[in-house]
Amino acid sequence: MITLSKLAKTFQTRDGQVTAVDHIDLSIEKGEIFGVIGYSGAGKSTLIRLLNMLETPSSGQVTVAGKNMNELSGKGLRQARQEIGMIFQHFNLLWSRTVADNIAFPLEIKGMPKSEQKKRVNELIKLVGLEGRGGSYPSQLSGGQKQRVGIARALANNPQVLLCDEATSALDPKTTDSILDLLVDINKKLNLTIVLITHEMHVIRKICHRVAVMENGRIAEQGPVLDIFKRPKEEMTKEFVKQVTEPEETEEAIRHLFKDDGIGRVLQLTFTGSDAKRSLITDVVRKYDVSVSILQGKISQTQHGSYGSLFVSVTGDNQLIDETIAFIRSQQVEVEVIHGE
Template sequence: MITIKGLSKVFQSRDHQVKAVDNLDLTIEKGEIFGVIGYSGAGKSTFIRLLNRLEEPSGGQVTIENQEITGLSKKALRLTRQEIGMIFQHFHLLWSRTVKDNIAFPLEIAGMPKEERHARVQELIELVGLSGRENAYPSQLSGGQKQRVGIARALANNPKVLLCDEATSALDPETTDSILDLLVDINKKLGLTIILITHEMHVIRKICHRVAVMEDGKVVEQGDVLDVFLHPEKPVTRKFVDQVMGDTEQAHSLELIHQNYASGKILKLHFVGENTNQALITELARNFTVDINILHGKITQTQKGAYGTLIVHVTGDSEETDRAIAYIKETSVEVEVNPNA
């Protein structure tokens, strides 16, 4: 478990102070993939660098498995950092070294014997899917392959925690998905705790169990990813959810329907988990004398299950429409009735 209490970082310029991280509290469970999302300037990259003291905190505590990182001497910190792997947006590889030599570098620093080092490197090359590329140099690799080298190198000393600072931001969408799949595989195989910093909700949606949303150095919202998708509370969180669920298109559909139809009601339905397979619209059409026009819909997958939204326009006798809405509310599908309809 990772416990963060009152963590702060203040940068002092000649004229003023900047609070990059402001009295932040978080608890991250052992073995989970925890996402931290925020726009540029939110403080998320500073936050992750405070966890292994690449940045020295101005205040607060970071405790990883009962060891307080913020209280360690420099000598003790060097040893502890072997248990905290880190991967970066721009890879940070040694360009004069081959793939296997890049991966071996932290093992050399740790003083591992050559034979053991070679065996460990081969194990890691297979784990990250780089077999056959052992002798290639970084300049001969694609972006995804470079990041796989970075991941293997970060795992070399069998860390307890893997920190990922915008690890997929420099990659194309297809390569991003392959790297995210690799991180999920590593999490399951090794039971590794992964803390992932990003500004892309797609990344959070695809692999994270829980998420914290940062704004102006503070955590403004946190929870299970699926819960955050279902009930975003803060404006910044709703913007991130919109990245994945396409609420811009939904809003446009609602605007058009209001312009063209004076009667009926607009319903926004939320389907979770197995409910995404429910034939609700068919049941409504069979059981109630209403007409249903589907305006917009989307289903996306999270680590905790599927989440879908569907916007429909329902017309018919007012009493019958109300009965249909009441029927929906009796199911586990959430329904919002548009107040302007």
């Protein structure tokens, strides 16, 4: 559906040339929810604007739905953009227009007859859960409702791709989850390809099939979300994963326990899918003469299954602890010794 080939974008500033996107190669499949995560300044916002040519590439190629976006201009580019909807962090609604009129705006530009416009707007209002609010103005809506209007407007022309530029960053956690649930519902009902950028790993965890981690204009790491959670390679990726897999107090609590000479070895276990439901600790205690204490743990859900992180301390004979660790690894559970030899 979307292919980027050696895509680059540079800007000239007073301080010299800045490379925002640095020769990226990327493929996104039809019907996929693909996330791009990175800290501020990583280049992710520029990247998503290159997909619909709101920014012109300095070099490289963008192909969307079989069309080479680089070669398009004027009417051809406008037609191609009708296949690509976009929603924004701050909604970008027309404040003097009602909900229905905001949603109808791209249909007016397209020249759709009024009767067809009304029918399509009613369909979209129902799809995004805004029944009864068609006559309201943006100032009368909550943040979540405003974003639902933005989503409906972006879907007006039946696009094949929906771009989400930090679409939940201005929302509270509960509203964020409701908008993410809506995006998943739309993805399934319409087989819509969704590309979203964010700095929140919770967003990636909840709805994305695959993710790319951006740093300094490059993709540092990419892959299926469950794989990235289970085996993050880059330090920045590990930081993002910790946002949702470890309680905030985990590091502090375990560091406090390090002062106790009797804590033994502290292990971090990570597991996915059906492994999260197994009685691994019980199996260990039955099999080996060691003591196991659970320090912290958390299980999170992704689109492709559950992911868990568990911190335990193991005390006993060193050889038995080594055998315990080997046994746990043989059960397809990742083990990292974070304290003790």
